Amino acid sequence: MLTKAEIQRLRSLREKKHREELGLFVVEGEKVIAELLGAGFAFEEVYATEGAGAVLPPRHRVTSVTADEMARVSHFPTPSRLLAVGRIRRAPLPPRTLDRGLTLALDGVQDAGNVGTLLRIADWFALDRVVLSPDCADLFNQKVINASMGSFARVTVHTTDLAEALAETSVPVLGCDLAGDDVHALPAHPHAVIVIGREGSGLSAPVKARVTHYVTIPRFGGAESLNAGVAAAIVCDNLRRALGR
Amino acid sequence: MLTKAEIQRLRSLREKKHREELGLFVVEGEKVIAELLGAGFAFEEVYATEGAGAVLPPRHRVTSVTADEMARVSHFPTPSRLLAVGRIRRAPLPPRTLDRGLTLALDGVQDAGNVGTLLRIADWFALDRVVLSPDCADLFNQKVINASMGSFARVTVHTTDLAEALAETSVPVLGCDLAGDDVHALPAHPHAVIVIGREGSGLSAPVKARVTHYVTIPRFGGAESLNAGVAAAIVCDNLRRALGR
Numbered sequence: 001m002l003t004k005a006e007i008q009r010l011r012s013l014r015e016k017k018h019r020e021e022l023g024l025f026v027v028e029g030e031k032v033i034a035e036l037l038g039a040g041f042a043f044e045e046v047y048a049t050e051g052a053g054a055v056l057p058p059r060h061r062v063t064s065v066t067a068d069e070m071a072r073v074s075h076f077p078t079p080s081r082l083l084a085v086g087r088i089r090r091a092p093l094p095p096r097t098l099d100r101g102l103t104l105a106l107d108g109v110q111d112a113g114n115v116g117t118l119l120r121i122a123d124w125f126a127l128d129r130v131v132l133s134p135d136c137a138d139l140f141n142q143k144v145i146n147a148s149m150g151s152f153a154r155v156t157v158h159t160t161d162l163a164e165a166l167a168e169t170s171v172p173v174l175g176c177d178l179a180g181d182d183v184h185a186l187p188a189h190p191h192a193v194i195v196i197g198r199e200g201s202g203l204s205a206p207v208k209a210r211v212t213h214y215v216t217i218p219r220f221g222g223a224e225s226l227n228a229g230v231a232a233a234i235v236c237d238n239l240r241r242a243l244g245r
Numbered sequence: 246m247l248t249k250a251e252i253q254r255l256r257s258l259r260e261k262k263h264r265e266e267l268g269l270f271v272v273e274g275e276k277v278i279a280e281l282l283g284a285g286f287a288f289e290e291v292y293a294t295e296g297a298g299a300v301l302p303p304r305h306r307v308t309s310v311t312a313d314e315m316a317r318v319s320h321f322p323t324p325s326r327l328l329a330v331g332r333i334r335r336a337p338l339p340p341r342t343l344d345r346g347l348t349l350a351l352d353g354v355q356d357a358g359n360v361g362t363l364l365r366i367a368d369w370f371a372l373d374r375v376v377l378s379p380d381c382a383d384l385f386n387q388k389v390i391n392a393s394m395g396s397f398a399r400v401t402v403h404t405t406d407l408a409e410a411l412a413e414t415s416v417p418v419l420g421c422d423l424a425g426d427d428v429h430a431l432p433a434h435p436h437a438v439i440v441i442g443r444e445g446s447g448l449s450a451p452v453k454a455r456v457t458h459y460v461t462i463p464r465f466g467g468a469e470s471l472n473a474g475v476a477a478a479i480v481c482d483n484l485r486r487a488l489g490r
Contacts, residue, residue: 039467117472126466154467184486220485221371222284222399226478227362233475234482240465241429 002069010047010073010083016138023088025140028080030055035150036084045085047073052081075142088140093131093158098169098193101128102239107162107207108198109228112137116147117229118196123151125236130155131193133162133207163206166193173212175203176231180214183235188242194235196228247314255292255318255330261383268333270385273325275300280395281329290330292318297326320387333385338376338403343414343438346373347484352407352452353443354473357382361392362474363441368396370481375400376438378407378452408451411438418457420448421476425459428480433487439480441473 002010012018013026024044027033033046034055046056047063049070056062070079097103104122109115115137122130137144139159145152166173171191195211197203203211217226217234226234247255257263258271269289272278278291279300291301292308294315301307315324342348349367354360360382367375382389384404390397411418416436440456442448448456462471462479471479 117475120468121471121475123466123468124462124464124471149468149470151468183482217369217482218485219369220490221368223365223368223394223396225394226366226369227474229472230362230366230474230478233471234478237428237462237479237482240463245465 002063002065002073007069007072010085011075013085014075014142016141019088019138019140024085025088025142025145026075026083026085027142027145028074028076028083029146030080030082032146032149033082033084036086036145036153039150039153041086041153043084043086047083049081055082091156091158093160093165095168097129097158098131098165099171100191102191103127103129103131103193104232104236105131105133105162105166105193105195105207106136107133107195107203108135109196110135110137111199112141112143113147114199114228115139116144116149116152118232119144119148119155119157120151121229121233121236123148123155125233125240127236128156130157131162131165132157132159133204134159162195163204163210166195166207166210169193173210174235175208175211175214176217176235177202177214178216178219180216183215183217183238186215186235186238186242188244189239190243192239194232194239196232199228247308247310247318252314252317255328256320258330259320259387261386264333264383264385269330270333270387270390271320271328271330272387272390273319273321273328274391275325275327277391277394278327278329281331281390281398284395284398286331286398288329288331292328294326300327336401336403338405338410340413342374342403343376343410344416345436347436348372348374348376348438349477349481350376350378350407350411350438350440350452351381352378352440352448353380354441355380355382356444357386357388358392359444359473360384361389361397363477364389364393364400364402365396366474366478366481368393368400370478370485372481373401375402376407376410377402377404378449379404407440408449408455411440411452411455414438418455419480420453420456420459421462421480422447422459423461423464425461428460428462428483431460431480431483431487433489434484435488437484439477439484441477444473
């Protein structure tokens with residue numbers, strides 16, 4: 001039996017303001033919770049309706065709730081049978097981090113589904129990290145976590161002023177546009193940052209000023225652009241192909 | 246001033262059943278309507294609130310409506326200032342069509358946003374056509390049209406029994422899985438069908454039985470899969486690269 005205050009607290013976590021105040025975030029759904037547990041993520045609290053919780057490891061601490069209580073705490077019109085609360089941890093970006101390995105940097109990507117898809121792509125191609133500008137969709141928004149599948153728990157993510165971070169590195173900074181070098185001729189950069197801009201408007205001026213190489217995905221038909229996830233994935237595939245690993 | 250019956254008719258088009266009965270579909274939003282007009286699509290009716298309609302060509306026929314009327318006919322909680330009605334045209338798939346050129350075939354892709362994104366990818370890579378199985382998201386669903394950007398009007402789309410259509414062609418049928426041939430070594434197939442399966446469950450058994458070649462996008466990290474659009478785009482990029490055009 002949840003108290004009114006507990007219900008209120010869980011419900012409040014749908015808003016970023018309250019997530020930041022409490023340092024907590026919510027994720028709902030048996031599949032995504034199982035994926036995150038499988039990826040080694042440790043939750044602070046788990047709430048389950050009767051019979052749910054089979055995806056949890058043996059002896060994982062669970063608070064049983066009624067279907068009615070779950071409906072009241074859920075962030076969705078159709079509640080899941082499992083809701084978990086995790087602690088927000090934001091890793092600072094240590095100096096010179098971008099100098100080593102491959103980084104995917106998102107500059108104001110607003111759509112939570114796109115941010116989640118981009119985390120999944122970074123995970124698939126084993127990029128070393130993802131860097132978010134502060135105006136991206138919030139990493140601890142449920143829609144980001146759901147769209148990332150389990151990748152939310154496997155990818156190292158930093159949130160930082162992107163233009164400042166790029167100013168401090170000397171590795172190639174790759175942007176996508178329609179007049180760059182053919183991505184099929186991409187050199188084997190072992191250390192590089194791939195920057196992806198906001199849906200619709202693209203890279204911000206301060207980040208654009210830090211791009212050292214523009215690459216272009218050859219276009220054959222009439223579409224004006226590809227979406228952020230598709231463009232990032234094609235660049236990553238070509239970069240991994242050039243690197244031969 | 247719209248009559249009650251007109252409002253009722255426009256509202257009803259949010260449901261596939263009514264779209265099929267009337268042979269009409271709705272699209273809302275100045276940007277997408279401008280894109281479709283730019284791609285040569287002719288609408289049957291256009292409704293605009295005062296001052297909207299600037300994206301329309303000179304002398305395009307427009308019915309002026311009040312903001313209140315638009316709110317009543319709109320399919321969205323936040324209505325646009327422009328709503329257009331188009332006629333549903335479904336091109337039958339002529340025999341032996343799949344024998345020539347490049348086809349993207351969607352097998353039960355349920356998510357309207359994914360179907361739209363896949364149309365946009367087919368357009369970017371100038372595939373000759375997209376074939377939808379009848380259980381895909383409805384092509385005339387607004388979310389499909391919005392996600393496709395203008396590509397809805399530029400790509401030739403057929404809806405047909407996919408396994409039957411594949412049974413009648415002798416060109417390579419390419420499926421994606423985790424144990425196929427490296428997509429980076431894809432031969433230059435000038436005629437081929439790329440099949441993309443349902444989110445989560447993949448290809449249906451009858452379509453799977455028609456796949457002649459499996460291709461794999463090399464994976465380096467922990468993600469279990471890529472989403473449908475990302476996988477299709479990487480296969481298309483590699484196929485175009487192999488073809489050299």
